Amino acid sequence: MKPERQRLDKWLWFARFARTRTLAGRLVSDGFVRVNGTRIEAPAKALAVGDVVTVAAAHVTATVRVVDLGQRRGPAPEARLLYADLSAGEDAAGGP
Template sequence: MQSDRQRIDKWLFFTRVVKSRTLAAELASSGRIRVNREKIDKPGYSIKLGDVLTIALDHRVLVYRVLDLGERRGPAPEAQMLYEDLSPPIEPRNKLSLAEPAPVKTGGDWKQARREVDRLKRSNDF
């Protein structure tokens, strides 16, 4: 018999957001999870179908709508059936690399700087 609620740490583990139940409990205790815009800080917090979870991980933010409560930690395709991903698209780290290559310094730029340094050295000779 499946109840209509589940502990958030179990659900995070079943959906493969984290690698272990202990890490799921630590994530829930850290205060980096919101359920329906309310910050939670207990791994025993009960979630239900339709809840929207906002999970702040180190390098990204996940937004999931709970579609089903799991019974086990199964393979990834089975885990993906437990939620709807509402996460914002991932921003590229370096926008310049997608647009056009960075301008390359030509020999003239370095040559001019070197000549300026040489000129300053000659003027300071004793």
Template structure:
């Protein structure tokens, strides 16, 4: 559904992968970001529940499935409900580190 989709830069920020939306947008535009295996380079690319994101963060490759679009950038516990880890990165118990 279209209403369940959100810009990838906004979702990455709300899910607390990046400290600012600007940093998330720069990372999407300047690095290899994949959505469902397809490379994307536009921060406005829409993602929603079920999409699988693959991206570099802090020297590691993250693979996460979007569970929800979210409505705000809330606390880490709330942000952790927006995605499921598919790769078991180091420090997975911390709910995701910020870049």
């Protein structure tokens, strides 16, 4: 049976927003992640399908909708199936 919720840090790692789960936890605890518009500081925050996650990394901000909860950290094409990119239309060309 598939879980209905997953830890935020684990999902960020599965979805390849961080290279390690430790770094995913640090992104959250340092205040660089929002879920449904609210800044989250607890890496153990429960995440569900349909939640909107915003990650403000060093050079890019990504806004995604959770489509699936991961079972493992797989290759990048598999990781992209876990979310729908909502920020693609904002700056997809890479320019102003």
